[in-house]
Amino acid sequence: MVFQMGKTLVIAEKPSVGRDLSSALEGVFQRRKxxxxVPKRTRKKTAEEAVDEATTKPSRSRAREDVHFLESDDYVITWAVGHLVQLADPEEYDEKWKRWRMADLPIVPPDGFKLVPRDAKSKKQLKLIEALLKREDVDRIINACDAGREGELIFAYLYESVFGxxxxxxxxxPVDRLWISSMTKQAIREGFEKLRPGDQLQNLEMAARSRSEADWLVGMNATRAATIRGRAWVGGVVSLGRVQTPTLAMIVKREREIQAFVAEPYRLVHGTFDxxxxxxxxxxxxxRIFGALERAEEIVAKVLGKDGVVESVERKEQSERAPLLYDLTSLQRDANRRYGFSARRTLQAAQSLYEGKKAITYPxxxxxxLSGDMVPQLKPTAETLRPIKEYRAGAEYVLALDQLPLARVVxxxxxxxxxxxxxxxxxxxVDDFTPDERRVFDLVARRFLAVFHPPARYARTTVITLVEEERFRTRGKVTLEPGWRSVYGLEADAEKQSEDEESEGGEIPALEQGQTVRCVEATYEDKMTRPPPRYSEATPRRSRR
Structure with a gap:
């Protein structure tokens, strides 16, 4: 095969991203294998590859699977398919570490960490990437893995596996870095025009390496130690990890609190006035009234039918600003709270919206x-939401603003x-979105519009009523201006009240301090205390932060 000189090798993280890059770049790309x-006659199958080939059933997408890279006159594009390379297991450093013995702990690689392919399929793709990296006509490399810590690590491990x-x-x-937050063609083209020097992200690479190596050191050593100690009472491996173990400890602590909880009866007293x-x-x-529960009956009998006085009336106007734009954790938390989505389910939908539908930015x-250089694209983004019925009013408000409020956005x-x-x-x-994608996109779109709306304004009223030396509290809340909550309509969240708090109703009658009122109804309610709730998908994520 004859090569032209001076090509750029682009390494993406996934095949779909590689195809998107090729569709945005100039030139005609040919599918390559x-x-x-690496001609077949010079390459012997490994035992793992032979088994893999024999057990793999043909599929409709086989033609696409057989494409290993794309090539034009100027570019060669291939992909990593996630993590192709990982840190080697202990026994690959020293044969004695194959046995799990307490005397060998802690295990620390003596001359630094080794990198090995994850599996036979990864080994095959790694062989291709090595051949492309070493092609004589490739004189420039672009790291186009996901623009984040893990993407930096995926590429760094690949490069190190090949060049040491x-x-x-x-x-x-030399290596340049493609750093984009959107998979639209325009964003890709702009990213290629503004490539960053690879060494500019050295700190991010080092952070990723530190995380990876810390996971290895803690996981390998702690898991072996716990498994050895627990052999007498645990039948298998006791898996411990840098993140999973503290998270498990939080969950176990809460579960013990729940198991130790003893419910206690109490009563609430309600009064209705004229x-x-x-x-x-x-x-x-x-x-709440604990212990002597009969006191609730005494209060009811004491105040029912009696005159009282409005001891105080407090009226306050309050405002509530829109929540900040989403990061991944807050998006996962809201999707869990609203739809019961797991963190993984939310991420999968968001990643699909980013890579497949090109509908949201990097999740x-x-x-x-947002960064200041994004301001010019904010109104065009709102414009794309205007044709969608449920976002039209919010988008039109944003588009009508002479100047966007950016203090809490940029x-x-x-x-x-x-x-x-x-x-x-x-x-x-949006009709092309899956149900999960539609829900996640809805959260992102409404939040984007909401941050440019004014605060919601409320009138809160608190009334204290005194009857026979017993006090009753009434709280009311009236919306004066819906502000950003208009973007959500009926879906806007009300502030969650504890079951033992006075619920905030709407308008309270015009009352004045010193006004005489009558208690026309009095009741008590029997209740039991509840244990602390078990953690949801979102709670440990918030606590770990």
């Missing part, structure tokens, strides 16, 4: 702000690798 760079040196520490071929309004009895900061972000100091998750500025065919 491993055999185009980290890309940030030099190597035989003019018509309701209140809940309280004393100090407590609305694996920890920032809830903050360069709080944007590191990626900005907050927002819709992309292309047309969205």
């Amino acid at each position: 491993l055999e185009d760079v 040196v980290s890309p940030s520490n030099g190597g035989p071929k 003019p018509r309004y309701a209140g809940m009895w309280f004393e100090g900061d407590e609305t 694996r972000t920890s920032s809830r702000f 903050n360069d100091a709080k944007v590191d690798d990626h900005h907050a998750i927002i819709p992309t500025d292309i047309d969205h065919d």
Whole structure:
């Protein structure tokens, strides 16, 4: 095969991303296979590959699976298919570590960590990438793995496996970094015009390596130690890890609290007054009556049918600003709270919206702000939401603003690798979304519009009524201006009340301090204390942060 000189090798993280890159770049791309760079006659199948080939059933997508890279006059594009390379197991450093013995702990690789292919399929793709990296006509490499810590690690491990040196520490071929937060064609083209030097992200690579190596050291040593100690009472491996074990400890602690919990009876006393309004009895900061439950009956008998006085009326206007834009954790938390989605399910939908539908920006972000250079695309993004019925009113409000309120939206100091998750500025065919994608997109789209709306304004009224030396508290809340909550309509969340708090009703009759009222109804309610709730999918994530 004759090669032209001066080609650029682009390494993506997934085949779908590689195809998207080729569709955005100039030139005609040809589909290539491993055999185009490593001829079959010179390559013997490994035992693992032979078994894999014999047990793999043909599929309709086999033709696509057999494409290992794409090539044009200027570019060669291939992909890693996730992590192809991993840190070697202990026995690959020293044969004695194959046995699990307490005397060998802690296990620390003596000369640094070794990298090995994850499996036979990974080994095959790694062989291809090695051949492409070493092609004489490839004089430039672009790391196009996901723009984040893990993407940096995937590429660094690949490069090191082939050349024996980290890309940030030099190597035989220079590396540039494609850093994009959207998979639209325009974003890809702009990313290729603004490639970053590979060594500019050395700190991110080192952070990823530290995380990977810490996971290995803690996981390998702690798991072996716990398994050896637990052989007498555990039948298998006791898996411990840097993240999983503290998380498990939180869950176990809460479960023990639940198991130790003893329910206790208590009573609440409610009163209804003329003019018509309701209140809940309280004393100090407590609305519940414990122990001598008969006291509730005594209070009911004491106040029923008696005149009382409005001891105080407090009216306050309050405002509530829109929540910040989503990062991944807050998106997962809301999807869990609203739809019961697991963190994995939310991430899968978000990743599909990002890669497949090109509908949202990069989801694996920890920032809830945008960078200043994104301001010009904010109104065009709102424009793409206007044709969608449920977002039309919110989008039209944003588009009508002469100047967008950016104080809580744009903050360069709080944007590191990626900005907050927002819709992309292309047309969205929401009818083509899966149900999960539609729900996740709805969260992102409404939040994007909401942050440009004014605060919601409320009038809160608190009335204290005194009857026969017993006090009742009434709380009311009236919306003066819906503000950002208008974007959510009837879906807007009300503030969650504890079952033992006075619920906030709507308007309270016009009452004045010193006004005489009558208790026309009084009742008590029997209740039991409840144990602390078990953690949801979202709770441990929030606690770990």
